[in-house]
Amino acid sequence: EVQLAESGGGLVQAGGSLRLSCAASGFTFDDYGVGWFRQAPGKEREGVGCINTSDGSTYFADSVKGRFTISSDNAKNTAYLQMNGLKPEDSAVYYCALGACGEVLTTFVYDYWGQGTQVTVSS
Numbered sequence: 001e002v003q004l005a006e007s008g009g010g011l012v013q014a015g016g017s018l019r020l021s022c023a024a025s026g027f028t029f030d031d032y033g034v035g036w037f038r039q040a041p042g043k044e045r046e047g048v049g050c051i052n053t054s055d056g057s058t059y060f061a062d063s064v065k066g067r068f069t070i071s072s073d074n075a076k077n078t079a080y081l082q083m084n085g086l087k088p089e090d091s092a093v094y095y096c097a098l099g100a101c102g103e104v105l106t107t108f109v110y111d112y113w114g115q116g117t118q119v120t121v122s123s
Contacts, residue, residue: 002026002112006096009117012086020081020117022096030054033101034072034079035110038092038119045095047105051079059103064090086121093118 008020022034035050049060051070058070067086072079079096094117099110 002098004096004098004112004114006094006114006117009094009119011120011122014087014121014123016086016121017082017084018086018119020083020094020096020119022079022081022114024077024079024098027098029072029077030074032098034070035097035099035101035105036070036079036081037095037097037105037107037110038090039095039116040092043092045107047107048081048094050101050105052101053079057101059101059105061105083119086119088121088123091119091121 003025005023030053033050033052036048037045039045049070051058053072067084069082096114097110098112
């Protein structure tokens with residue numbers, strides 16, 4: 001059974017940093033892309049970025065470019081979302097997902113999802 005579990009969310013002041021982790025089990029990690037998405041109250045789920053675990057290539061939404069990075073440790077079946085320079089508008093539930101990582105960040109190409117972790121950025 002494929003399982004994804006996010007951790008590392010919390011409350012941080014604007015300008016601060018957080019690192020989210022996505023621990024995966026039940027499959028071979030480096031055969032997939034790992035995407036990060038977020039959803040704020042009343043808004044649609046939007047793509048933040050993704051990583052192709054086979055070669056480490058990454059893609060990011062314009063809203064987070066230069067502030068967020070994604071990495072993976074295939075031996076640990078874990079991906080990371082490093083978030084720096086956080087803004088109040090980054091507040092959302094953050095999800096990791098397993099699927100096809102590419103330039104277009106869409107939920108439609110991701111088959112497995114974690115339950116999410118809350119990130120709140122205070123002003």
